[in-house]
Amino acid sequence: MIADQDARELSPFTGWTRGHWTALADRMLRALRPLTSPGGARIVLPGPTGGLGADVDGLEGFARTFLLAGFRLAGERGHDPDHLAERYAQGLASGVDPASPERWPRPDEHAQAKVEAASLALVLDLTRPWLWDLLPERVRAQVVDYLSPVVGDDGYPRCNWLWFRVVVQTFLRSVGGPWRAEDVESDLALHEGFLRADSWYSDGDERAFDHYTGWAMHLYPVLWSRMRGARELTDRSTVDVQRLDRYLRDHVNLIGADGSPLVQGRSLTYRFAAAAPLWAGALAEVPSTPPGLLRRAASGIVRHFADRGAPDERGLLTLGWHRAWPRIAQSYSGPSSPYWAAKGMLGLALPADHPVWRAVEEPLPVETGDRLWVATAPGWLVSGTRADGVVRVVNHGADHAVEGAHVGDSPLYARLGYSTATAPPLSERAWSTPADQSAALLDAAGRATHRAGMSLLRTGLIDDGRVALGASRARAHWLADAPPARDHGSGRTGEHTDVALITVVSLLRGPWEVRCVRVDPLPEDPGALDAATALRVGGWPLAARTPPEVSALPHGLTIATGDVVSTLLTAEPGDTLEALSEHDASPLGPHSATPCATGRITRSRWRAYAIGLARTTEPPAAPTTGLAAADLRVTWPDGRTTALDLDEFSP
Structure with missing residues (x-):
């Protein structure tokens, strides 16, 4: 980890550098090992079974922590002292094997699998050289078979879920699997229909404005555009970056000086996922919000929670806001659901020499x-x-x-x-x-x-x-x-x-x-x-x-x-x-x-x-x-x- 004096010079507001981020991620990932099933496919956090059932809880635990592991692998360019690729490859093989006692519910068996399938596809694309390319042919074929039911499935809700189908089909196309151009086209058209003033998105047809605007409707276009073959389908990266750039000008104005995001909207148990659009801005190199401000805002959000009990003394994320508070759960929440907070750690996918890690922190708007x-x-x-x-x-x-x-x-x-x-x-x-x-x-x-x-x-x-x-x-x-x-x-x-x-x-x-x-x-x-x-x-x-x-x-x-x-x-x-x-x-x-x-x-x-x-x-x-x-x-x-x-x- 970087020396304290250097941390103060580089990060005068939060004191956090990339070393603090990697230490937190490694602590969180290591804390999951005792909670992982023998075959590695299911990770279930302590607590009552979630509203969608134990099978979904296990899948969520794998897929959502897979995001964090994938960001960690990508940012280290495959350097893997904790053997994350090996561990998650084993779990992936068990989860997609129809004969495995740990097999996951498929997208045509449970709607929530459509959500988690997108995380699987994103990370498999992001970490190709260290995971997908090294999987046995049988496992790769079973992954394709597991993901394929999303093709032609019109049962996706009219909200941020549209991106789950786009992401999965883009990955399937890149590995020679089935896909439908009309699915992607209709989903992208639906996304356009949710655009509102000043590059805000509603999460559906209702006046649903909340953190999903940032951690879904702006995040996925940036990640998707970097998937293999995405720009062959349609190159909308310029307009998506312009919209993210405009939205972030508002987003940074909604963060308190203590790092707290606005306490409003559903899925608050995802906590520091609120930092996700900031890292998307760094990844996309938005012109209006400098790297030092993006990192100060993201570090402020994550440190806000880390200093207040999330993750807890075990290194685990529980249902709650700062500390455990089960009442914050919605009907779809389970004990593993909080790990969508991993989206807020997307910055770990950016290597240590990326400008966002080397820029000096700049104050939040409310601090100036x-x-x-x-x-x-x-x-x-x-x-x-x-x-x-x-x-x-x-x-x-x-x-x-x-x-x-x-x-x-x-x-x-x-x-x-x-x-x-x-x-x-x-x-x-x-x-x-x-x-x-x-x-x-x-x-x-x-x-x-x-x-x-x-x-x-x-x-x-x-x-x-x-x-x-x-x-x-x-x-x-x-x-x-x-x-x-x-x-x-x-x-x-x-x-x-x-x-x-x-x-x-x-x-x-x-x-x-x-x-x-x-x-x-x-x-x-x-x-x-x-x-x-x-x-x-x-x-x-x-x-x-x-x-x-x-x-x-x-x-x-x-x-x-x-x-x-x-x-x-x-x-x-x-x-x-x-x-x-x-x-x-x-x-x-x-x-x-x-x-x-x-x-x-x-x-x-x-x-x-x-x-x-x-x-x-x-x-x-x-x-x-x-x-x-x-x-x-x-x-x-x-x-x-x-x-x-x-x-x-x-x-």
């Missing part, structure tokens, strides 16, 4: 100054503050649904706010009755309405770029009670009852959002609103190992956990303020609390709240709001003022 901008595709207002290194998102356009849908709010997607210092609670209550980062109507039983399917009204910068503005409107609806279930990430479905129109307008500056809320009767059924008894507005949820400290303010509430403070202020004198507490609801700690203001419903009248989040030991100075009918005036802590006519957003 306050950042205020709008991510157009998901309808996000984004504020990163240099003083505390926190990045906040106010969400007016993403919900993992389509506009007009009547589904439940997914805590992972439909909340009004996400950040690098907080996590949405994932309790049963959080799925059925939104509270944190919400504006919801309550019925007599305390049941809250949902906003998914809302309409994005406007996003942009105002006041010479000093304030971000966002607005959305929802047909607030209650959902009939549904039985608890492990979710895929989307909001739940069920019988719905429309209640009212709720319009939310946000002004974001620094650590503060001024949130204006208006409730209007449904034009076609004004009486539906009579069933609602109160309006509740929730702020930033905090979680820690000990109960958060709650403090009352003259017109608000603060919640503090260590050095993070969540504040909610209300201009309505009759509002009731409370800290909604839960146990074991957050991956950030067993004790969580959310500041909420609950008050009477004032039909067709605007109400204003100030909602703050800062990493500080003292509550930050707050903005003041003046609201007369639809005329809003905000005085920010530095004395600047913003005036807004809310009539523009009235129904």
